[in-house]
Amino acid sequence: MATRIRAHDWAGSTLGPMEHWPATLRTALDIMLRSHFPKCLFWGPELVALYNDAFVPLLGDKPDALGRPLRETWAEVWDELSPIVARAMAGEATFVEDLPLTVDRYGRPEEAWFTFCYSPVPDEHGQVVGMLDTVMETTGKVLAERELRHERARLDALTASLEAEVASRTADRNRMWQLSAEIMLVARLDGTILAVNPAWTVVLGLDERALLGTSVFSLVHPDDLDGARGAAAQLQAGESVSRFVTRYRHRDGSWRWISWTAVPGDGLINAVGRDITALREQQDALQRAEDSLRQAQKMEAVGQLTGGIAHDFNNLLTGIIGGLELLEQRLAAGRGAEAAAFLDVARNAADRAAALTHRLLAFSRRQALEPRPTDANGLVDGMAELVRRTVGPAIRLDIRLQPALWPTLCDPHQLENAILNLCINARDAMPGGGRLWIETSNTQLGAAAARERDMRPGDYVSVAVTDEGSGMPPEVVARAFDPFFTTKPIGQGTGLGLSMIYGFARQSGGQARIHSAPGQGTTVRLHLPRHHGAPVPPPAPVPAPTPAPPAAPGQAVLLVDDEPAVRALATAALSEAGYAVHTAAEAGAALAILRSAERIDLLVTDIGLPGGMSGLALADAARALRPALPVLFVTGYAGHNKDGAPLLPAGQPVLPKPFTMRAALARIQALLPPG
Incomplete structure (x- = not known):
């Protein structure tokens, strides 16, 4: 009732706007609202009604009595009440026990009994300006x-x-x-x-x-x-x-x-x-489980689709970027320098396409992560200044870090990106400014709570970003993690930001949840698995690639990839660097070369190959034939088995697509033994 009273339009009533109410009225109203006993405050000459929650059941189906005069709401019993009201307004406290009244609360007359007390309320001058009705219906008794x-x-x-x-x-x-x-x-x-x-x-x-x-x-x-x-x-x-x-x-x-x-x-x-409460709860739990399963199946299907699209798209991007790089080298040698400006445009477009692919892979939980024990408190504290600069001075940042926070096992760079993207979303939801909270906490999930969140029971570290912006209706919350879904105008959002965060959390063994309602802001909470051990310092920044040294005399590389453009460009780059190059489009042809007498110093293979034999299986077969042979895996996405575990063992060298030829040569040179 306090909420309803604040929301009521009092400007048109005799009480006037709430901010002009006298202190006596405010005090009496506060006393009434705090009471668990049915109470109604009648104020002013018209005895305008304000009442607490306990009084509501006494009204039955009557039209809303809030702000209406007493004689209108209880017109059918006004003749009986008016003498008692007059005594109260004259300053006399009255008590009436088991008073019979014929009231109309449900569209028909009914006989009811009430015990009540009318207490006069004087203002600061002693003048009675209202009365407080404390009432109990005694019909049952x-x-x-x-x-x-x-x-x-x-x-x-x-x-x-x-x-x-x-x-x-x-x-x-x-x-x-x-x-x-x-x-x-x-x-x-x-x-x-x-x-x-x-x-x-x-x-x-x-x-x-x-x-x-x-x-x-x-x-x-x-x-x-x-x-x-x-x-x-x-x-x-x-x-x-x-x-x-x-x-x-x-x-x-x-x-x-x-x-x-x-x-x-x-x-x-x-x-x-x-x-039958237990039966209904079981039925509701079953329904929730079915809904969760359908959602998981839908998200998995979308993830598989985007993963496949990204794999093919990355093959094309590798050809685009590699071709541009080689062409750029020729232009630098004086052949067609006038085309350099167009090369910059093409390279920028290719870089944007690569970023889009990365987002697709993040959602589909197939991006290459580097999980490590991470101190989320230190990470959040370290990026506070970056967040403040990003969201701008109109937004107040409030960071709340739980003491003794557990370490979590995740990719710290991806966690930073997730937090920053959530803060940018929060900024966009508060164009006029507001407050933004970043919170960390330890969370223990039992079997029931974990099942509700589609997670495994256990310990998790939670990182939450909360804004007091416009919020989202339920139908938008239900689709917020879907890829390409956005409520922003065309050109102002890809619809992949939240899906990337969802994919990162799920691939890390955790969960992402959204709590929002229109006008009540939004909270996005990431649950990441607890690491039982000490966090480790973040890795040092990767230095910019430098030109790879030339190949040692006679060194040979076996390149296996089903994409002709990748094979052609990589062959050209490796040949120019002085390597002998053997190529194959699938594992069978590669094994034939490996069984031959050809010198092979390094196997470079795509993980996804046609013909029923993957690059992983090819690597195992190659090592059986040549035990000391180093292997560099190339992939457009990090595949997973049916349990969601990575197919590629930890510590294996991986070159993610798209890549530059310079980066590929640097990785190859690092893996090859001295010539």
């Missing part, structure tokens, strides 16, 4: 007492000839009533509870004293009220109801699913309810 008197009179009127039969039947009924694990109910046709069995205490935490005389509808979940009233209408029409399921409020505030069977008779409802 009054009806219970009335029913009890009626029952006593009816029992007194029974003839002695029926006493034995009644006693026998009552004994049988009481045994079932007392021992049944299912809740039993006797109520009037309007839903007023007359009797409940002890199982109510076990199932719902409510005893008979708290229930007698109350309405059975007061316990029903608001979303199930229409259905419950429909079932009551059937019973009032003389029809039985079977397996009617609705939620009932437990004493602790939780909800229990109850399946009812009810029959009408003698103007009463006799009902039996079974608690």
